[in-house]
Amino acid sequence: MELWFTEKQTSNFGITAKIKHTLVDEQTDFQHLSIVDTLEFGRMLVLDGMVMTTVKDEFVYHEMVTHPALVTHPNPKHVLVVGGGDGGAIREVLKHPxxxxxxxxxxxxxxxxxxxTYLPEIAGSLEEPRVEVIxxxxxxxxxxxxxxxxxxMVDSTEPVGPAVDLFSKGFYQGIYDALKEDGIFVAQTDNPWFKADLITQVNKDVKEIFPIVNxxxxxxxxxxxxxxxxxxxSKVHDPLQVDKKTIKEMDTKYYCADLHHAAFALPKFVQDLIK
Incomplete structure (x- = not known):
């Protein structure tokens, strides 16, 4: 018998992956947590039925939620990751000496x-001396x-369950206040195909608080x-003004100096969402 996991991304559409083993299946105090081993993407962390990360493609998200902001800030000494309990964002942050x-x-x-326990490739830096886990x-x-x-960095799930408040204007104002005078924040803001309204609202809220928004x-x-x-x-620093020549090579698989500016080039339909 074949076993498949399907994430219903809307009521009419989803993605599916064939499973070898179910490693964890538990209702925590906050959400339903599963870790499954898939044939195509390796071990996969699923929260409330939504794919959070997989061993095969996790590097894209974790590199892109961290490096653009860390490269833009000239001296990021103190960094906070909200959410991101899998540890991937922390792993990438530590690549900046x-x-x-x-x-x-x-x-x-x-x-x-x-x-x-099950995603050591992702969580392996949580014990590093520069890291504090709360x-x-x-x-x-x-x-x-x-x-x-x-x-x-706000490394949250989609705006359901415990992550709902992490997409509110009050949270973004709190972030502004928690940042130093030249601070930068970045949040994952979902996809423009199924969550267009979310992207529009978040952009509007952040623009009312931060002078530079991208x-x-x-x-x-x-x-x-x-x-x-x-x-x-960002309060001061514009990621589009970063000199490509100053971006140092790191141990990355997706993010690089050439991609830094290119990532901000958006398709027209996405530009229209944030006008």
């Missing part, structure tokens, strides 16, 4: 625990730490539609 401290705030400790509400952490961080994209095959957007808000 100027980062002195990387803080991970994840509301669901089970995500961290199972990622360390199991708590990222929304509250933001509001309790004013003028603290150089760069903040949207960029990446191709992530296991995410709805494969086309994924990120929204960056």
């Amino acid at each position: 100027e980062v002195e401290k990387a803080v991970l705030v994840e509301i669901d400790g089970k995500v961290i625990e199972y990622s360390k 199991v708590n509400d990222g929304f509250m952490h933001i509001h309790e730490n004013k003028n603290t961080y150089d760069v903040i 949207v960029y994209q990446a191709n992530i095959p296991t995410y709805p539609s494969g086309m994924w957007t990120f929204t960056m808000g």
Whole structure:
């Protein structure tokens, strides 16, 4: 008998993957958590029926949620990742030697625990000395730490369950206050095919708070539609003004100096969403 996992991305469309084994299937205090081993993408973390990451393609998301902002900021010493309990964003943050401290705030400790066990390729940097892991509400952490961080990354699930508040204007204002005077933040903002209204609303909210706002994209095959957007808000530094020659080579598979500016070139229909 064949076993398949299907993520219903809308009521009429989904993606499916053939499964070898189910490694974890548990209702945590916050969400339903599964880790399955698929034939096509390897081990896959699923939260509330949505694919969060897979061993095969995780590098795209984790590199793109981190490096564009870290390259744009001239001296990102203190970095916060909200969510991201799988540890992939933290792994990428640590590739920047100027980062002195990387803080991970994840509301669901089970995500961290199972990622360390079943996704060591992704979570392997969570024990590094520059990392502080906090199991708590990222929304509250933001509001309790004013003028603290150089760069903040919101590595959240889609806006359901425990992540709903992480797409609110109040949260973005809290991020602004938690950043230092030249701080930058970036958040994953879903895809323009199925969540066009979300991208429009987030862009509008962030523009009312941050003077410099840019949207960029990446191709992530296991995410709805494969086309994924990120929204960056900055107090001072413009990612489009980064000199390509200053971008140092890193151990990456997707992000590179040539891609930095190219990622901000959006198809016309996406440009229309954020006018």
